[in-house]
Amino acid sequence: MSNIHVVNKEKDNLDSFCMIADYYNVSFRELIRINTGKGKGKGNYSYENRDPKYWLNNGDIVFLPKKQPPKKEYGNCINNNCNALTNLTSIKEKKPDDKTHEKDYLHVLVLVPGTTAPVNDLFLFLLGDENESSHSSRSGFSYWDECFIEDIFRLKKKIVNNNKDNVHFNFELYTDFSWTGDNSHVERVMGGKRLARELNRKYSSLWSSNEVFFHLIGHSHGGNVINAFTNEISKGSIFFEKWYVKTIVYLSTPFFKKIEQPDASKLHKSVLIFNIKNKFDLTQRFIADFSIIPSFKQATKNINDLLSTIKNIKNKFEPFMHSLKKYVQSLKETFDIFIISPYTKEAEKLFQDTYNRFSSNGNELKGNLKSLVQSVNTLINSIIEYINGVDDMPSNVKQETKSALKRIKEMIDILSENAKFVINEVTNLELRNAYGEICDFTDQLLQILASFAEHDWIIRVIVLFSINMLDYFDNTVQTNDHYEQFELINISLDEVQNEDKYIDYKNMRDFDILINKIEENEKILEGLFVSDFSKFKQKKWDNFEKVSSSLTNIFCDLIAQIISKPLLELKNNIEISIALINLIKNSNVYTKYLITTIDKSETAISIKNSMKTIFNFIERMSYRDLELFKIIDSTKSYYESALDINNPGTLGYFAMISHSVSRQKFSKNIFEEIVKNVQ
Structure with a gap:
């Protein structure tokens, strides 16, 4: 010791x-x-x-x-x-200068990591975890959970002990492999080629004439890298005559129907294939349909600017809301003193101090509003510049989108100027003018919101980005029994949803409703996107309107799980405000006359129409909300809880945690089957 x-x-x-x-x-x-x-x-x-x-x-x-x-x-x-x-180990570690006996044979257990981020950079950013984005998949054990590592070592130990009396038996654990980890067809194919080269370089000097059996374990798209590997080794030049694949373990691998199909020519006659899946795995069942263009952040020179601008808007929005609350609070304090307090020098000084603070808060609010609007305009300009830089986007799609964005920009500019005017009127206590200005401002704001709600413009812009980033679409499934190369092989299926924390929730059936709605639109997309990989770049724009409609339906179903409750809260607040206005209107003759006059104006009619459109949108989103998750941590806001990947039932949880359940530990059955297959 x-x-x-x-x-x-x-x-x-x-x-x-x-x-x-x-x-x-x-x-x-x-x-x-x-x-x-x-x-x-x-x-x-x-x-x-x-x-x-x-x-x-x-x-x-x-x-x-x-x-x-x-x-x-x-x-x-x-x-x-x-x-x-x-x-400390009973196996014989052979050095490069050692010699192998002709009867010696080697078993190699290979770990193949998946994508470092199953939903890639943009989606991780939207989940609030942009620092985790990476274009270099982690090698070794850093990708895998600790319990899984322990199982791997336990597996190795048992295999070695079972064969310790066999002088010709050799075993190695190969954990050095890594690939870019991008959610890209090209990168997965290159990953398969790289794995073949690495194994050839590692074992060819000693084992080129001996039997070598590879046992491959791949998580997520690591399983598709294994498929690409089987295609590469089938060519013969890189894989020697006596080298075979004897085990493949697919952990939550999204199985494509068209691309990345395996080749069985170098599979051993007693090969074992395992497929481990989780029914709550949103990545395997849906997100992996979309292969993203390689090196997403380098796809256009403006994408980093876009992400930075989105983050900047988020950072500017919080101080704007904080200053707005301060402004409203100081307005209330000013009125309380102005109306309630009897006139004295002390009251006059108190009013002046309070009013000065109110005025200062108004200036702060205008400054934050200006900063926020500048950030939004920068984002719109960046999106327009981004669209201009996309060569293969049809001109009519470009023009339609840019026109909508420019119109939104114009409306935001007018709205911000009117907002500053309203703040000035209220701050100067010109309340007779301010009420009318507030009505006009409300009308413009609601018109913008109604436009977004009626035409789904925000979602349509997201759809446009999604289509442009799309490298290929292939409707993935959870089983690989459609592989023609595997039709004579018995594939063992192991379902691990009982290990998923979401299994304890009473509203599990609602997940089935959501995934069924998504899969209906997936089938439509599958029909629209039928194409070879080489022709897909142009094919994806051929049916833009139909593709856009199906993707909008999917995104609305997903987004509803996050925003429907805040929208309902907004609707309730608007209804309370309307009730309060009616109460004030009936409180005395003057306010009743003033508000009734405004109620009959074109502005009031426009406001009512806009509100009707917005309320209809809120009700539609509420109908889509299946309440898949509950807020667990009371210290977090609704949005934080809705995006928390550790909160069972959130989209982030289904996409990342449910997708990772299979790599947490081996089932006893698979463990024993692999042990028996390595001998």
């Missing part, structure tokens, strides 16, 4: 962690957690606070059972007993 063992995680990919944990009977999970900085401490613990005691230095892990080593010993083994690590 006095030895110090150095483990270089870049070289060993945490493989030696298992050896150390087994040899010293310490917690493997604790060792992983300290290395990755997870847990309540997060970071490099001081030596005295570690239990069990490990020393971390410059990315290397030093296992130290007794005491902290002197700095000069970092990276070394003490007591000349470095072979302890090698002796």
Whole structure:
């Protein structure tokens, strides 16, 4: 126990962690957690606070059972007993200069990570997690859950122990593979080619003439990378005669119907294929239909500006709302003193102080309003510039969209100027003029909202972006029994929804309603998008109106789960305001005459028509809302809860957490079947 063992995680990919944990009977999970900085401490613990005691230095892990080593010993083994690590495993690790016997054979367990972000950069951004966007899939164990890693090592240990008396048996765990992780057909094909090259480079020097059996485990689109790999190795030049694929485990893989079909020519005659799925997996069942153009953020030079502008609007909206609340509150305080307090010098001073604060809040509100409008206009200009830069978008689609955006921009400019005028009128206590201006302002605002509600312009712009980013559409399914290459192979199906926390919710059937509505529109899109990959770029614009209609239906169903409750709250607030106005109108003759006169004006009629359109839209969205999730954390706002991926029933949860259930741990049945297949 006095030895110090150095483990270089870049070289060993945490493989030696298992050896150390087994040899010293310490917690493997604790060792992983300290290395990755997870847990309540997060970071490099001081030596005295570690239990069990490990020393971390410059990315290397030093296992130290007794005491902290002197700095000069970092990276070394003490007591000349470095072979302890090698002796911790019973398998024979062959060196490149070793020789293999003709009867020797090798089994290799390969982990293939999926997309780092199943919904890609834009969708992650909308989920409020833009920092997680990445174009480099994590290799080794960093992609996988800790429990899954433990199962992998447990699997390795059992396989090795079962074959320890077989002198010709060799086994390796290959965890070095990574690919870009982009949700792109081209990138997945390139990932399959890369995997074939890496395995050839790793094992060809020793094993080119011997039997080598590969056991591949792929999560999400990692399974489609495996399919691309089977196509690459079927060509013969990169995969030797006695090399075969003997196991494929698909974990939540979205199975395409047209692209990325497997090739069975290098599958072993006793190959085992497993398909693990979760019925609540929105990524596997829907999101993965849409393959995105490679390197999404580099697709156009304006996309980063767009995302930054959206974030800027979000940042500007909060201070605007805060200043608006301050303004309304100070207006109330000013009126209370002006109307209620008897005239005295003290009351006059109090009124003046309150009024000055009210005036200052008005100026702050105007400044924040101007800043917010500038950000919105920047976004609209960026979208127009983005549209101009899309070469293959039909000119009529471009023109229609740009005209709508310019009209919205004009209305926002007029609206903002009127808003500032209203703020000035109220701040100067010119209330007789202010009431009419407020009515005109309300009319313009409601007209814009009604236009959005009636024509779904916000959603149509999102649809336009979605179609432009689309590299290919292929209606994915949860089973791969449609693979012609697999028709003679018995595929084992394992459903893991019982491991999903959402299974405990009473409204599970509502998820089925949502997914059925989505799948109805998926079938329509499937018919509209029928095309080879090479022809899809133009095909996707051929039926723009029909495609746009189906995507709008899907997006409305999804968005309703997030915004319908706030919209209903808005409707209630408007109705309360109307009731309050009617109460004021009937309180005395003067206000009754003034408001009744305005009620009969063209402005009032326009407001009523706009409100009717908006209310109809709110009711439609409310009808679409299936109430899939409940707010659990009372400290969070509704929107935060609606976008919280850890809240069962949210879209983020279905897209990411439900999609990851399959990579949390192996089922006992699959574990034992793989053990039997590796011999």
